[in-house]
Amino acid sequence: DAKTxxxxxxxxxxxxxxxxxxxxxxxxxxxxxHWYRQLPSxxxxxxxxxxxxxxxxxxxxxxxxEDRKSSTLILHRATLRDAAVYYCILRGAGANSxxxxxKGITLSVRP
Amino acid sequence: xxGVTQSPTHLIKTRGQHVTLRCSPISGHKSVSWxxxxxxxxxxxxxxxxxxxxxxxxxxxxxxxxxxxxxxSSELNVNALxxxxxxxYLCASSLAGRVVDTQYFGPGTRLTVL
Numbered sequence: 381d382a383k384t385x386x387x388x389x390x391x392x393x394x395x396x397x398x399x400x401x402x403x404x405x406x407x408x409x410x411x412x413x414h415w416y417r418q419l420p421s422x423x424x425x426x427x428x429x430x431x432x433x434x435x436x437x438x439x440x441x442x443x444x445x446e447d448r449k450s451s452t453l454i455l456h457r458a459t460l461r462d463a464a465v466y467y468c469i470l471r472g473a474g475a476n477s478x479x480x481x482x483k484g485i486t487l488s489v490r491p
Numbered sequence: 492x493x494g495v496t497q498s499p500t501h502l503i504k505t506r507g508q509h510v511t512l513r514c515s516p517i518s519g520h521k522s523v524s525w526x527x528x529x530x531x532x533x534x535x536x537x538x539x540x541x542x543x544x545x546x547x548x549x550x551x552x553x554x555x556x557x558x559x560x561x562x563x564s565s566e567l568n569v570n571a572l573x574x575x576x577x578x579x580y581l582c583a584s585s586l587a588g589r590v591v592d593t594q595y596f597g598p599g600t601r602l603t604v605l
Contacts, residue, residue, distance in 0.1 A: 412590050423495075423581050423596030424534065467533060477590035478524065478547055479583075481533030 386485040400453040402468030417464040495597035516584030523565040526581040
């Protein structure tokens with residue numbers, strides 16, 4: 381499985397934008413970039429996914445580099461509820477499209 | 492709509508015992524996956540089932556087994572428990588387990604092995 385690299389942690393202020401980076405230099409042409417987050421004492425939660433183009437949904441935006449070797453998850457206005465571990469995951473096509481989690485990045489949000 | 496449910500919430504076992512964990516997927520979802528999350532680490536893939544067939548298996552010993560029932564619910568069984576099996580066991584369901592299908596996770600079962 382292609383691997384992702386994320387910083388261990390990041391801090392942000394409430395109501396400010398947050399940019400969470402992810403490097404995936406060995407990504408293959410058919411790998412989708414998925415982001416999940418895990419709030420304390422909960423199971424992971426889907427955030428967003430994309431293949432080549434930037435994506436937006438009600439939770440976040442995903443900016444994908446032109447060479448697809450990196451991507452950035454953007455939270456437009458961080459809230460205290462956004463404090464969580466964010467996982468950047470490459471997910472290949474195939475019968476078994478498992479999620480391969482790394483350690484993720486721990487986001488802290490200051491009031 | 493009900494999300495993914497798992498039972499029990501917490502479980503304490505001793506070494507050598509056997510445990511069965513249960514998962515009910517979201518209605519309409521035919522694929523179930525199991526993950527193990529050790530404290531401080533990300534979840535690790537154990538099994539994926541789709542339409543009662545095993546689609547994938549992670550790097551776990553044969554002590555771990557699972558099955559999926561006709562109603563798409565699933566059980567994870569672990570035999571001969573070791574201290575290192577202490578973890579949060581997560582179940583996730585999706586429509587068909589494809590790469591574009593979102594996986595929805597349950598709250599997990601916290602297993603403690605003494």
